[in-house]
Amino acid sequence: MSKYLVVVDMQNDFIDGALGTKEARAILPKVIEKIRNYPGTVVYTRDTHDEDYLNTQEGQRLPVVHCVRGTDGWQLQKDIHELMTERRSLVFDKPVFGSTQLAGCLSGIDRMAPIEAIELVGLCTDICVIANAILLKTALPETPIRVDASCCAGVTPESHRNALAAMRACQIDIEE
Numbered sequence: 209m210s211k212y213l214v215v216v217d218m219q220n221d222f223i224d225g226a227l228g229t230k231e232a233r234a235i236l237p238k239v240i241e242k243i244r245n246y247p248g249t250v251v252y253t254r255d256t257h258d259e260d261y262l263n264t265q266e267g268q269r270l271p272v273v274h275c276v277r278g279t280d281g282w283q284l285q286k287d288i289h290e291l292m293t294e295r296r297s298l299v300f301d302k303p304v305f306g307s308t309q310l311a312g313c314l315s316g317i318d319r320m321a322p323i324e325a326i327e328l329v330g331l332c333t334d335i336c337v338i339a340n341a342i343l344l345k346t347a348l349p350e351t352p353i354r355v356d357a358s359c360c361a362g363v364t365p366e367s368h369r370n371a372l373a374a375m376r377a378c379q380i381d382i383e384e
Contacts, residue, residue: 210248210249210321212326214251215329217254218288219285220284225274257282312347327355355382
């Protein structure tokens, strides 16, 4: 049995770029430490948009250009990028909040060799973390899915707390 850590969207634009927050900057050392010490497989998601972002449905509702493929803001934070490279980890580029590729990949792995647990950390709790946690819970209903709240940050502290409560209601374990 194996364990997976999913590091959600720890990209420059969400930490100190176009959509950065002090809460995102505050969790960065904890996320780096968790990745360094994780006793299983670490995989990553990366929010990925094209130049026409403002013409998309998301761009109409959040008109802040961010995470455009190939830009500095799209890159994983440098220390996290180094850890990703050292471990030769999988990275799932995703044009929307949740990654169906991630869910499909882990579901396929689980069919071959059961996954013991999946843990999520990253940004933003109330958008991409919750979307990926629910997709994974849907794809792997008998696999424990956990979110480390101390390694997540939302758009606001209130929306972070609301997302944690929503995930709890969906039988996702929340580690505070």
